[in-house]
Amino acid sequence: MTNPIQGTTFCIHTFGCQMNKHDSERVSGMLEGLGSLLVDTIEEADIVVFMTCCVREAADTRLYGQVASLKNVPLRAGSPLPKRIVAVGGCIGQRDGEKLTEQLPHLDVVFGTHNLGSLPGLLAQAVADGAHHVEVLESSSDFPTELPTAREHSWAAWLPITVGCDNFCSYCIVPYVRGREKSRPLEDITEEARRYVEAGVKEITLLGQNVNSYGRDLYGEPRFDAVLDALDATGIERLRFATSHPKDLTDGVIERFGTLRSLMPALHLPVQSGSDRILAAMNRRYTREHYLGLIEKLRKVVPDIALSTDIIVGFPGETEEDFMDTYRLVEAVGYSQVFTFIYSKRAGTPAAELHDDTPREVIQERFDRLVDLVQRKAWEANQGELGATVPVLIEGTSKRDGLVLAGKSPKNQTVHGPVPAGRTAEELVGTIVPMRIDEARTWYLSGTVVDG
């Protein structure tokens, strides 16, 4: 069969977490390999791929609206295809499969989280016969690493070390749409990291729903600290990871923050709630005291480590007292950043069966109170940087001003500063430059490039 993808254009809309973003890079890599050109807009695209998320209801409903509205966008002049091909993958594809084509009749292809590699074949079939093609697998036996990847940035790479999740937090859909936890052999991970270092990558972010339990399925015990050691030894400049589950964060991993040159002083450690009663109902399997104990150990190793977290407000049955436990925990820890979510009922999860009579306005009011506190604490955390000189990995220019550089500090703070005289933004992107911090706002720092 000739390759019907050759000479087409495509765009990808990605929702959800870094796993999806990384999967989108793999989709790009495959389609580019088949001679399709990545474009920015739906108007220019012959093939539109949605990489979807269903972790909360908002993302779910948005997809349906977006796919439906595609009907009114004409195919570009000169397209080799008779009509635009629309594909839905990711977590909604995995969850809904065939059902999606019933609700969205002009959808051409549906694929899931276990069969990214099937996409080119499904697209080719849809072009050839104009019919729907749906393929969703229950699970896959291999770790999906054999697919090409088109990385978004030349200086940064995401490196998946596990896929899936076995934790079954009672509110969460992820274990149902990403399947059981699977670790990737350590040699594979190191090999990929070495290739990145050789290609000039400055920062690697290790990915998994719960990186701390890495290796339990392969080696019988978690070996995440061994992954960190191996990555550090590749010579990578900056190493980060996400996400950590507090029940599996070991002393060995905490120690690495003090001993490994490349491991950046920032950790995302989702707490979800500060109330033991709610933590138990969430099936998180740790207590408030255990969590605070981890924070204490981390700060012993790196006193000014930047901590971030995720919090759910309005879990079924959460009382004002439970909420205040969360509020006080946020106040005590002093996070640099907190991702706050209002509980969203996900069909099929155990929490969806729980009764809740807390009025929506009460939940919203608590949420707003928490957001105010989070902002105040983030502002406070940033003030400590005033006057310091920090190495900033330049990622590009500010969205609002092309003459202002934007980059990341070791603690993952966004840093802005003017392009120095005699230099251009283009030549600085992807390099690490020292910047002195002159101003500290809630969500970013401003500084000046100093001679290094």
Ligand code: SAH
């Ligand atoms: N594996 C990661 C991230 C999972 S999803 C972890 O365990 O931390 C990212 C965040 O979405 C979660 O940390 C949680 O705070 C939030 N989330 C998940 N399910 C949710 C739901 N049903 N309602 C509201 N927020 C939810």
Ligand code: SF4
């Ligand atoms: Fe969801 Fe919990 Fe797994 Fe995170 S650890 S993906 S919150 S089930």
Ligand code: F3S
């Ligand atoms: Fe969303 Fe799937 Fe990630 S549900 S948060 S894209 S694993």
